[in-house]
Amino acid sequence: MKAAVASLLLITNLLAYNQGDTINDSMASHLGMKSDKLYVVDFFASWCSSCKKELPLVSKINKGLDTNSVEIIGIDVDKDVSKGMKFQEKLKSEGSLTFRVINDPQNLIISEFQPIGMPTLYYIKNRKVMKIITGAVDEIDRVILRDIKEME
Amino acid sequence: MKRVILTAVATVFLLSGCISDVKPWEKETLAKATMKESGTNPLAKKYEEHIYFSKEASRGGSGVAGGGCGCN
Numbered sequence: 001m002k003a004a005v006a007s008l009l010l011i012t013n014l015l016a017y018n019q020g021d022t023i024n025d026s027m028a029s030h031l032g033m034k035s036d037k038l039y040v041v042d043f044f045a046s047w048c049s050s051c052k053k054e055l056p057l058v059s060k061i062n063k064g065l066d067t068n069s070v071e072i073i074g075i076d077v078d079k080d081v082s083k084g085m086k087f088q089e090k091l092k093s094e095g096s097l098t099f100r101v102i103n104d105p106q107n108l109i110i111s112e113f114q115p116i117g118m119p120t121l122y123y124i125k126n127r128k129v130m131k132i133i134t135g136a137v138d139e140i141d142r143v144i145l146r147d148i149k150e151m152e
Numbered sequence: 153m154k155r156v157i158l159t160a161v162a163t164v165f166l167l168s169g170c171i172s173d174v175k176p177w178e179k180e181t182l183a184k185a186t187m188k189e190s191g192t193n194p195l196a197k198k199y200e201e202h203i204y205f206s207k208e209a210s211r212g213g214s215g216v217a218g219g220g221c222g223c224n
Binding site: 043045047048049077078079107110111114115116117118120 | 175176177178179180183184
């Protein structure tokens with residue numbers, strides 16, 4: 001029994017996107033990704049308190065990025081789209097949401113990535129997952145800028 | 153026969169949703185204020201803790217103080 005449970009957990013983990021994995025074509029096109037551009041995919045939700053702290057900082061750095069080489073994409077995983085949109089509108093009115101957001105109410109996108117916590121950032125270039133940052137991180141804006149500089 | 157039935161029952165339980173873990177993106181309900189021990193009123197928790205440590209003389213006996221930096 002233990003072996004069966006362990007196998008299931010292993011299989012579940014293998015289905016997730018980890019560092020070094022390549023995301024499939026359909027997911028890349030669904031997210032509107034082009035080659036040779038670095039993408040920072042930020043999974044968030046209105047109920048996630050760490051996401052609320054992180055989003056203004058991510059938005060702040062987004063304003064100064066060269067959009068030809070780097071793009072931040074938000075994935076709102078709220079199951080209730082109206083709730084998610086209300087949250088996004090509030091952030092936009094405060095200037096705390098300055099990047100493109102894709103709503104994922106059926107959790108199809110996040111189910112494929114399978115992050116181990118919320119919020120999670122995926123750095124993706126040429127469909128390859130370069131790095132993953134999970135959970136609340138102090139001064140995330142500085143961390144992202146440093147990572148982008150290293151990856152560009 | 154008994155072993156077959158037991159295996160079948162175990163398989164059903166294994167494949168059923170009752171043992172599936174809650175994914176991080178499915179924790180909306182768990183993140184609600186009402187799911188906290190103190191409910192929606194954070195003062196209630198403080199009040200209960202105050203009574204507890206006053207009665208038990210156990211101030212600081214609940215939770216973990218500090219962030220492990222050794223600075224306090």
